[in-house]
Amino acid sequence: MTLDNRKKNVLQAIVDDYVATCEPVGSKSLIDRHDFMVSSATLRNDMAELERLGYLEQPHTSAGRIPSDKGYREYVNSLMKVDCLSDEEGQEIKEKLGRSFDEIASLLKAAASTLADQTGYISLAMTPKLASSYLTQLKMLMIEPGKVLVVVVLSAGVVKNRMVRIPDFLTQEQIAQISNAVEQGLSGMPLSEISLITVATAAKDNQKVELPDSLLNQVLYEAYTAIKQADNLDVYMDGKHRMLALPEFSDTRRAQELFNTLSHDGLVAGYVDEVTKEDEKKQYMIRIGQEITLEGLNDCSFITTTYTVNGKVAGNIGVIGPKRMEYSKVISQINFVRMLIDQQLSDS
Numbered sequence: 001m002t003l004d005n006r007k008k009n010v011l012q013a014i015v016d017d018y019v020a021t022c023e024p025v026g027s028k029s030l031i032d033r034h035d036f037m038v039s040s041a042t043l044r045n046d047m048a049e050l051e052r053l054g055y056l057e058q059p060h061t062s063a064g065r066i067p068s069d070k071g072y073r074e075y076v077n078s079l080m081k082v083d084c085l086s087d088e089e090g091q092e093i094k095e096k097l098g099r100s101f102d103e104i105a106s107l108l109k110a111a112a113s114t115l116a117d118q119t120g121y122i123s124l125a126m127t128p129k130l131a132s133s134y135l136t137q138l139k140m141l142m143i144e145p146g147k148v149l150v151v152v153v154l155s156a157g158v159v160k161n162r163m164v165r166i167p168d169f170l171t172q173e174q175i176a177q178i179s180n181a182v183e184q185g186l187s188g189m190p191l192s193e194i195s196l197i198t199v200a201t202a203a204k205d206n207q208k209v210e211l212p213d214s215l216l217n218q219v220l221y222e223a224y225t226a227i228k229q230a231d232n233l234d235v236y237m238d239g240k241h242r243m244l245a246l247p248e249f250s251d252t253r254r255a256q257e258l259f260n261t262l263s264h265d266g267l268v269a270g271y272v273d274e275v276t277k278e279d280e281k282k283q284y285m286i287r288i289g290q291e292i293t294l295e296g297l298n299d300c301s302f303i304t305t306t307y308t309v310n311g312k313v314a315g316n317i318g319v320i321g322p323k324r325m326e327y328s329k330v331i332s333q334i335n336f337v338r339m340l341i342d343q344q345l346s347d348s
Contacts, residue, residue, distance in 0.1 A: 019324045026064035069289035116239030121321030127234040128314035140179035142172040150226035160230040164222040181206035199224040235265040257296035307341040
């Protein structure tokens with residue numbers, strides 16, 4: 001059933017008021033706060049009809065109404081207009097993200113921090129999907145005998161490192177020669193094409209140090225593992241503590257369920273990646289309440305968007321907040337941050 005204009009206006013007003021107050025909305029408050037040129041009785045009938053259709057819920061018999069998940073979905077799909085950021089807000093975000101960053105990780109951490117500060121909710125930023133990236137550098141630095149730091153640099157600007165163990169009698173010169181040989185042989189090769197065999201072939205074709213195969217293969221295996229682990233998605237999350245200040249999460253059990261889920265970065269990253277594939281043509285993606293398949297986020301809404309590297313979709317940024325979040329404002333903030341990330345990565 002299509003809602004008539006008045007019922008749409010009533011639903012929009014209830015969502016706006018509930019977002020602002022976190023209190024059930026009654027017909028009297030609608031008349032006091034909005035320009036409805038009808039009686040309280042007429043508004044009560046409209047609210048009862050919206051409840052019957054599943055757009056509103058009544059938490060208590062004598063209380064006003066609150067939006068349901070279906071009501072929020074109707075709001076974001078049909079009733080919401082995305083705000084423009086104020087000049088002051090845009091300038092504040094630019095100052096935090098406008099400087100040059102040497103690594104994409106630093107940029108994404110700054111983006112997550114900025115979004116958390118601006119929205120007052122939980123923010124996240126995910127490193128690029130790296131399978132199509134290629135290796136640009138591989139360095140192996142001896143920290144102490146038997147302990148080496150493997151540094152992997154990828155074309156997307158991502159730097160990953162991993163501490164590994166090697167035989168303690170190998171010298172810095174020997175491991176540097178091995179890493180230089182692997183870098184020379186594999187530089188420019190997509191991560192998806194790198195295997196233990198290609199690593200070993202590159203080293204044996206290019207390295208000048210003589211080592212027994214057993215020792216060389218041990219070092220090469222550690223180098224290969226470090227390269228492949230660079231393909232893992234990293235999630236930078238900020239603002240978790242902010243949710244504790246919201247009435248929705250004053251219940252200890254709800255808060256614990258939320259934090260338990262958010263503590264599993266891989267789970268969150270996999271979910272965001274899945275949502276992106278479902279709606280990859282959309283400018284931003286919104287999941288509300290029961291639409292979110294992650295346990296503990298039933299009282300939340302999740303807004304994500306994608307950023308690009310060299311014109312191609314690379315990773316995600318997003319915000320997790322209560323269902324009664326200020327959708328329009330949050331979307332405008334996310335879009336602005338995404339624009340700045342795109343600019344930074346295209347200039348780097």
